[in-house]
Amino acid sequence: MPRPIPIASTLSPSHSSVRLSVVVPFYNESQNVCRMHQAIVQSIEPLGVAFEMVFVDDGSKDDTLELAIEIAKADPRVQVVKFRRNFGQTPAMAAGIEYARGEIIITMDGDLQNDPRDIQEFLTKMDEGFDIVVGWRFNRQDKLISRKIPSRIANRLIGSVTGVPIKDNGCSLKAYRASVIKHIPLYSEMHRFIPAMASIAGPRIAEIKVRHHARQFGKSKYGLSRIYKVLLDLMVIKTVASFTARPLLWFAMLSMPMMLIGVAMLVYASAAAFRGAVMSLPIAGTGLILLAGAVVLLSSGALAEVVYKLGDLRERDFARLTRRVRRPALAND
Amino acid sequence: MTQINPAIQISVIVPVGLRHADLTALHHDYRQALDETGRSYEFVYVLDGVIPDAGEALEQLLRSGERLTIVYLTRLFGESTALMAGFEQASGEIVMTLPAYDQIDAHEVGKLLAGLGAADIVVSRRWPRAGGPLERMRRSTFHALVSWMTGLKLNDLGCGARAMKRQVLEEISLYGDQHRLLPALADRQGFRVLEVDVRQSPRDRFKGAYRTREYAHRFLDVFAVFFLVRFTKKPLRFFGMIGAVTLAVGSVLILYLVTERIFFDEALANRPALLLSSLLVVLGLQLFALGLLGELMIFTHAGGMKDYQVDRVIEYPSAQKSA
Numbered sequence: 001m002p003r004p005i006p007i008a009s010t011l012s013p014s015h016s017s018v019r020l021s022v023v024v025p026f027y028n029e030s031q032n033v034c035r036m037h038q039a040i041v042q043s044i045e046p047l048g049v050a051f052e053m054v055f056v057d058d059g060s061k062d063d064t065l066e067l068a069i070e071i072a073k074a075d076p077r078v079q080v081v082k083f084r085r086n087f088g089q090t091p092a093m094a095a096g097i098e099y100a101r102g103e104i105i106i107t108m109d110g111d112l113q114n115d116p117r118d119i120q121e122f123l124t125k126m127d128e129g130f131d132i133v134v135g136w137r138f139n140r141q142d143k144l145i146s147r148k149i150p151s152r153i154a155n156r157l158i159g160s161v162t163g164v165p166i167k168d169n170g171c172s173l174k175a176y177r178a179s180v181i182k183h184i185p186l187y188s189e190m191h192r193f194i195p196a197m198a199s200i201a202g203p204r205i206a207e208i209k210v211r212h213h214a215r216q217f218g219k220s221k222y223g224l225s226r227i228y229k230v231l232l233d234l235m236v237i238k239t240v241a242s243f244t245a246r247p248l249l250w251f252a253m254l255s256m257p258m259m260l261i262g263v264a265m266l267v268y269a270s271a272a273a274f275r276g277a278v279m280s281l282p283i284a285g286t287g288l289i290l291l292a293g294a295v296v297l298l299s300s301g302a303l304a305e306v307v308y309k310l311g312d313l314r315e316r317d318f319a320r321l322t323r324r325v326r327r328p329a330l331a332n333d
Numbered sequence: 334m335t336q337i338n339p340a341i342q343i344s345v346i347v348p349v350g351l352r353h354a355d356l357t358a359l360h361h362d363y364r365q366a367l368d369e370t371g372r373s374y375e376f377v378y379v380l381d382g383v384i385p386d387a388g389e390a391l392e393q394l395l396r397s398g399e400r401l402t403i404v405y406l407t408r409l410f411g412e413s414t415a416l417m418a419g420f421e422q423a424s425g426e427i428v429m430t431l432p433a434y435d436q437i438d439a440h441e442v443g444k445l446l447a448g449l450g451a452a453d454i455v456v457s458r459r460w461p462r463a464g465g466p467l468e469r470m471r472r473s474t475f476h477a478l479v480s481w482m483t484g485l486k487l488n489d490l491g492c493g494a495r496a497m498k499r500q501v502l503e504e505i506s507l508y509g510d511q512h513r514l515l516p517a518l519a520d521r522q523g524f525r526v527l528e529v530d531v532r533q534s535p536r537d538r539f540k541g542a543y544r545t546r547e548y549a550h551r552f553l554d555v556f557a558v559f560f561l562v563r564f565t566k567k568p569l570r571f572f573g574m575i576g577a578v579t580l581a582v583g584s585v586l587i588l589y590l591v592t593e594r595i596f597f598d599e600a601l602a603n604r605p606a607l608l609l610s611s612l613l614v615v616l617g618l619q620l621f622a623l624g625l626l627g628e629l630m631i632f633t634h635a636g637g638m639k640d641y642q643v644d645r646v647i648e649y650p651s652a653q654k655s656a
Contacts, residue, residue, distance in 0.1 A: 059523075069647050080647040084523030091641035099646065185632060187566050187640050232573050239625050240632040247629060251622060258615065282604055286611040293615030300622045307630050 019103055020044070020051040020123070021178075023096030025089055026068065026110040027058040033067045036110055037078065043116040047123065052077045054096045055110075059086035089172075094186040097176075106175045113141070114173040115211040122175040122208070131180045131203030134166055134195055135173035135210035142214075154230055161234050162196035166207055169193065173210050177203070196237050247308050251301025255294040262290030337424055337499070343367065343374040343446070344423030346430050348415035348493075349391075350381045353433040354536070356390040360399065362439035363431055370443050376401035378433075379419040382409035387433075412493075413507035420502045428502055430512075432493035435534035444529050445496040452527035454497035454519045458489040459533035471543075475551065482559035483517040487528050490514065494531065497524075504642075510550060514558040521562045523642040566640060568627025572620045580617025586610035 022040055026033060037053070044051050055078060057065045065082055072078040081099050083092070093107050104126055108114040118135065125133040142148055151170050159165040174194065184197050195205055239250065265287030273279040345363065349356070360376070367374045378391050378401060391403050402422050406415060416430060427449065429442065437457060448455035464472070472491075480486040490513045497519070505518050516526045564571040587610040593599040 072647055073649055076649050078648075082644045082647065084642040084644040085525075087523070087641040091639075094639075095641050095643060187631070229570065232567075232569050235573070235625070236567075236569055236628045236632075239628060250625075254618060254622060258618070280603075282607045285608045289608065289611050289615055293619060296619055297622050300619070300626055304626050304629050307626065308633055310633075 018050050018052045018101045020049050020119075021054055021100035021102030021105045022051065022116075022119070023054045023056065023093060023100055023105060023107045024110045025056040025058050025092030025096060026060060026064050027086065027089075027092070028060045028062050028064060029110045030060070030062040030064045030067055032110055032112050033064055034071065035112060036116075037071050037075070039112070039116045040119075041075070043119055047120060049123065052079060052101060054079045054081060054100050056081045056092040056096045057083060058088070058092040059083045090186055093172075097178075097181055097186070100178065103178050104175055105178050105181055107172055109172040111215055113213050113215055114171075115213060118173060118208075118210040119175075121210075122173075125206050125208060126175055126177065128206075129204060130206040131177040132195055132198055132205045133175040134168070134205065134207050135171040136166075136168040136207050137171050137212035138167075138209045140168075140212050158193065158196060158230075158234060161238055162193070162199060164196045164199045164205065166195050166205070168207075169195065171210065171212075193233065193237050197240075247304030248298075248301040251297050251304060255297035255301075258290045258297070259294035262287045262292075262294060266291065337426060340373060341375045341425045342372045343427045343429055344377060344420075344425035345374055346377045346379065346416055346419035346423060346428060347433050348379045348381055348412050348419060348430070349384060349387045349433040350409075350412065350415075351384065353384070353387055354435050356387055356433065357394060359433070359435070359439075360394055360401070363442065364399075366439045366442045369440070370446055372446070375423070375425060377404065377419045377422045378402070379404040379406065379415040381406050381412065381415040411510060413509055413512040416512055417502075417507055423499075426499055427496060428499055429496045430493055435536040436492055437494045437537070438532040438534050441531035442494065442496075444531055445494060448527045448529050449496055449498065451525070453524035454495065454501050454516060455527045455529055456487065456489070456516050457492050457494045457531040458487070458528050459492055459537070460489075460530040462489075462533050463538065475555075478552075479514070479517065479555055482555055483514070483520070483562055485517050485520050485526065487516055487526075489528075490516070492531075500524075509557070510554045511558060513551075514554060517558055517562060523644075566631055568631065569621075569624035572624030572627065576617045576620030576624060578617075579613050579620060583610045583613025583615075583617055587614065 022044070024036060024040075026036075029036075033055070037055075040053060053075075055068045055071070057068055057080060065080070068078070068080045072080050079099060081095050083095070096107065097105055104123065106119055106122060108116070114135070122133050122135075140148055151168075155167055155169050158169050159167075176194075176198075180198060180203050181194070184194065186194065186197075198205070265283050269280050269284035269287060345367070347363075356378075363376075376399070380388055380391075380403065388403070388405070391401065395401060395403065404415075404418050404422060406418060410418075419430075420428060427446070429445065431442070437459060441457070445455045445457060472489075476486075476488055476490065479490060493512075495515065501515075501519050501522075501524055504522050505515065507515065507518075511518065516528075520526050560571065586606060590604065590607055590610060
């Protein structure tokens with residue numbers, strides 16, 4: 001398997017001179033690339049932090065890539081990662097995070113809706129000891145019906161299911177400690193759930209208000225189309241985040257009601273037979289089906305235990321990871 | 334995997350199965366066509382199973398000084414495995430697969446190679462193509478199914494003549510009968526796929542009839558690739574969908590029965606619908622559990638998996654960085 005060359009090891013940030021990486025995915029944003037670059041530079045340079053930018057071109061069809069390369073030529077702090085074709089926002093974020101070298105990684109949208117001027121506050125929060133800082137677009141500039149209301153419902157739901165009450169999971173502007181985020185698997189459409197995924201590692205999560213601008217250029221790329229996907233993804237998160245260490249338990253809980261009802265029905269049917277009455281076939285049959293189903297589910301649980309054992313990702317790995325994290329304050333650099 | 338040999342530009346892999354033409358003549362045809370392109374090449378023949386006459390012919394060619402590699406597989410493994418075994422011996426930057434029987438006019442291989450400028454994998458479409466209306470219908474049904482399931486519109490997946498960059502086979506490992514769907518898998522990895530029209534060989538006629546089993550196999554292959562392409566990273570999307578529908582139907586039915594029992598005093602005991610509904614509920618839950626199990630597998634292995642393929646990283650180093 002050919003793998004991209006790892007540029008800097010996360011576990012040894014001391015080898016890297018870069019403290020902050022700003023990851024920005026672009027997809028057909030030719031009008032925004034240069035503006036974005038300028039805005040980032042203008043807001044970070046005064047802070048006196050060694051930083052770099054990772055621009056991910058998600059297979060744009062316009063001249064986004066060419067513009068990004070021009071910027072990289074002029075500014076050595078810019079690294080451009082080009083995708084073979086369009087893969088989507090989560091993969092773009094994940095790639096940016098993979099190639100980022102800083103100790104702190106900030107992700108943001110490439111459409112100028114996030115404001116780089118907020119980066120300063122994110123850094124302050126990180127210095128307070130938080131591992132993940134997420135932005136909250138408290139005054140969101142989007143359509144109410146198609147964007148804001150569904151998102152509010154989704155966030156409530158995500159918060160109550162995952163136990164990580166974040167008001168705005170969809171906001172791309174987030175800051176992560178590299179040592180934490182680089183070990184969290186980001187796949188499928190998980191960008192919405194990164195804090196929840198990260199909660200497996202038990203990091204300290206903070207939420208701060210960020211500015212949000214209406215889209216000036218280019219077109220919005222999402223819409224209200226994926227309720228069912230979000231629901232299923234949520235189930236996945238719930239499964240992997242809270243039960244990875246004990247999959248058998250999770251499946252056992254699923255099967256328990258079936259088993260109880262099944263046994264009750266069987267007992268009821270046999271009791272009738274003992275009393276000399278005719279045994280009810282549908283009831284006995286249903287009882288058997290439920291019982292059999294419960295057994296199959298339990299077996300799935302056992303299988304899950306095996307899968308988990310053979311996999312290369314464990315809860316205790318996450319635990320080990322966060323325990324190790326201790327860092328100097330910004331001023332000491 | 335062998336090292337890339339800069340002296341060789343093109344590695345030609347020919348998987349030889351039971352159905353094969355006179356290899357001596359075929360080899361000369363292919364050779365002549367490749368000579369015309371003016372590039373350096375090597376041949377790798379893979380004998381899929383014990384095929385004495387083909388082995389004989391190839392040994393003969395080898396003795397007469399032809400530069401070719403012969404790979405003997407111990408038994409019949411199928412074309413996909415044969416291709417992968419051949420690829421292990423290939424050292425060229427470009428890999429071509431060519432059929433061991435006359436499918437295309439050998440002189441058309443140049444066209445395939447020319448297509449690689451704009452694409453990562455070039456597949457051929459025999460055109461114009463012989464065949465009666467029934468055969469044509471069978472073909473178009475198959476390809477319509479494939480394009481519906483994988484989203485890639487191609488017209489001749491059965492043609493074994495392809496040219497691709499080495500990287501394509503390095504990233505995709507084929508098994509079973511997936512060689513036909515190689516372009517769909519390549520597309521999934523973000524490679525650019527191109528189909529070019531090539532002249533059909535006048536001798537390309539399959540005389541036997543396809544058995545039902547063949548159809549079933551073909552369909553299962555398409556389904557497997559469909560699943561791999563769409564749901565590898567999100568099995569719950571697939572199982573969850575089916576499971577949820579089953580569960581919903583079962584629950585509604587149960588609710589209906591219970592309502593009848595409570596409000597209309599209809600006895601539950603003599604109703605087979607009770608069996609059906611509980612069967613559906615149990616089935617739905619199990620499908621869901623399967624999906625979750627799949628997700629767990631993906632999650633625990635996600636460290637090694639990627640949802641993206643990076644084409645290149647562009648960076649201009651400076652004094653600040655090297656310091």
